[in-house]
Amino acid sequence: EPEVTQTPSHQVTQMGQEVILRCVPISNHLYFYWYRQILGQKVEFLVSFYNNEISEKSEIFDDQFSVERPDGSNFTLKIRSTKLEDSAMYFCASRVYSGSIYEQYFGPGTRLTVT
């Protein structure tokens, strides 16, 4: 069964450094998402992406964040200058173009630790 994959599984970085989190969505999916989950809390929407542009973003997704689909398979989340409060699990999700717009499939996540 096709899966969303994410790399790395765990990233440790120092405050102020740039990080890039990578995702490979399911191959026939056309909508892509990033969500964040701070330890012990609920999953929060960050951004949605379709047709090579951002469709919607939350208040969390400020100008320190950016997303990109650099090629036909990868979808990346960049945090330009990490802060301690960026420490969280970051999940990528994707969905097909047709059918329910809400039936999203999540990757296993990248645990980001900012020290």
Added chain:
Amino acid sequence: GQQLNQSPQSMFIQEGEDVSMNCTSSSIFNTWLWYKQDPGEGPVLLIALYKAGELTSNGRLTAQFGITRKDSFLNISASIPSDVGIYFCAGGRYGGSQGNLIFGKGTKLSVKP
């Protein structure tokens, strides 16, 4: 913003017992989904609901989309140890957008063998 109130926060049950959890909101959603999350992993989709009043089953799981569009419940029958995990409800926002989901805070289920 839109909030989902999920209850209970946690449950400790005996293997074989039935489980019920629910989500409510002051806002309307046009889709409700239920996810399960195991430690250190991403949420796994269990059931998706698209119509008010809809009742859908997936094995031992049954979920319903409330008639008012503001609530949903998930039942698990005859629980087994592998049901342990955190269950999240998620609502798809009414009125368009590209389908970003709003999640509840989760129900942590523990099952005693």
